[in-house]
Amino acid sequence: MLFNSFEFLLFLPATVVLYYLLPWRWRWLMLLFASYLFYASWDAKYLLLILVTTVTTYFAGGQMARQKDKKAKEPWLWFSLLVNLGLLFYFKYANFTLDSIQQVVDLFGLKVHAPELKVLLPVGISFYTFQSLSYTLDIYFGRSKHEKHFGIYALYVAFFPQLVMGPIERSNKLLPQLKKEHHLEYDRFVQGLCKIAYGFFKKLVVADRLKLYVDEVHFTGMTGVDGPLAVDGVAAFIGAFFFAIQMYCDFSGYSDIAIGSARLMGVELMENFKKPFLARNISDFWVRWHISLTTWFMDYLFVPMGGYTPKLSRTAVNLIVVAMVTGIWHGAGWTFVIAFGFMGLLMVARVVWIMRVERWLKAKGYASNLPSVPSWVQIIALFTTFSLSTTYIRAESIQAAHILLGKIFRPDQWILSTQSIVLKNGQFEFALCLMAVFMLFASYLLPFNLKFGRYSLAFLTGTFAVIYFFGYDGSTDFFYFQF
């Protein structure tokens, strides 16, 4: 059941109405049932995986809570990590690993064929696995207490608004909210509706519209790279920008709908995006983009590895490792590793600048003489760099990404004709893409919390009208589902 489906338009109001009609003590059960129903609409058999994750992390959490000594907790932590990361590996990375082994074997000319496992990637497995692991990790680190009510914990793992695409919540923030009795609050409810409407705007008006252009650029066709071979440098360049915006609107749109849906029931989820395209440097960007995942890796990987240390090489290794793991979390493919590895390198470059170059400049007294780079130049430069790196994320293969990037960086591949810019869908579709981008950036002027007070109805009506007239066929999958 996609958020942008007819079924969800019936499911959400029905769940919210039931939620407020039921006595408080039964609400968790109804929400749990609704969440499982929501997930089962994709494939009921994968509910079993959620149950395994729920039971193992809960059990491990319970066992750890009984131990006072950190050492005694370790076996249970490993148990939880092995079972859940094992499931994640099997369903998401097994074929990728076998493929990679096969490629290495082929390089040596050996006639060995790795088997191909017939497994489908369960929707949202990366998200709910990380959310449930944060529970056991927090208990291990002593940041959270064990939840005594198994039903509430099961709801924490499966809470439908954020089950399949996040935000990845932390137990100490979400569990208390799921236990609390919420009353219908007018302001909060309306704010939730506004958030949902804005999420649909991002998804249907911007992301799905830009997808048409991006798909044409990346069209695989007969050769696997028909699109990349056929387009000129200018279309490849525009395609990179459009994909970066598409990915952002697709994912942040989903997050907004998730946050808004939860808010209708009085539950506050964390913000996952904070206008990332206004970031001025790469560190600033990662504070604004997919915040729930970035902070997850920060808390459970980067910091335990040592985080930022005075030793530059150590910090660089930590940053690169986290970036690569983030890449592989996103997708089982080398294109993701390259894209995120590149962003890791940018982070390292920034750290080198701050820790070495800037210090040296200050020590030599040059720092005050250097001209400051205007903010808008920094914003555009970062946005451009990020967009170009996302070519790897969207490309079907490394070869396809190289063809496109090759065209972008070779001036002889730039043909500035209307046809080479607008591509097959034509001028009208291209104009709609530009309009969608304009509307997105214009919407950055709205208050971030989407509190409109007495103008809420005007906002809702206006957003509905824009979605109704300019939204593209709302049956497209969310891009991040594959993660």
Add this chain to the structure above:
Amino acid sequence: MLVRKIFLPLAGIIAVIALITDVAVTNLLTKKAELSNVYKVAKLSDEDRMPYEIGIFGPSIARNAYYGDSLGEHYYNYSMENAGLIINELMLNMEADKPKQTPIIIDFHFRLMEEDTTGSSINIRTYLPFVRKDKRVKRFLEANDRYRPHQSIPGGRYFGVHTSYLKDYLAEVYQPRKLYHKGGVFNREAPGQEEFDRQIEFRRERGEKPFTRSMEGSKVYERLFRENPDRLFLLVGSPRHYSVLEMLPNYEEMKAWGAEMQAKYDNVRVILFEAEYPDRYFKDTGHLSLEGARVFSGQMRETLKALGLYYTGEEKDPVWPPKSDRIAVVKLQADS
């Protein structure tokens, strides 16, 4: 308070906007844009209209190849872009269901049987106005996983495609480089030689998809031929650019299937046109230009006359000439 201040006014405004838009789109945009595929389905689903009409069905190649007036007064081009097996099946059955005796022309293209299991070649806006009116259309969308419940709701059915209708409408009004004529779409100008050479190079680099003969595809067409013995089916291979034919790996297999159909069914005739046309007769390596379409359609008319297969559509009891053992392969030259 929530109901009074938000839900009721919002629902009211939404309902008014949606219903007004529905009426406007249905009556202004879909019915006026003659070039659009919606118009073609509307025309085809109206059983009482055009009793003399001879319909031509196929993909965009056919839409660019058959110029109505050069063929005859009652010829109409129902071809649509990306029309492979699933779209042809719907359109041909709609035509065959009519109480008529006119021949049916099917562009004999090497993607004739190409199955699209995802239904992604179905342009949903083409069918939306008919989901409630015509059960065949609803069944077609359901069978191809393209039906969504909102498509049956007035006001909600055009959600997601408003701009597409507007695009069709504007394309018809403000498109000086194209000519729309009896369902055909024709480019007035051919591209420059440089662009042409680029396309040829790309086609050679990419290769060409082979003719795909599938059991399911064959069944669809055979059922059509078998269940409509009173309609003559002309499978016409319209001219392809030489760069296409030289890359097509199994042209002979395609001919063999055509010959098999002609031998098996009395109401099937196959005519393949192999043209040595100059590049200016093409708008690109895949489609004829206006000049090419006019020349070809005139030549096709004369060929059909010579084979005794030319019909005006007004014949009371059309008589079909006896079948030949072999399919007709006709070489065409540029018009002097």
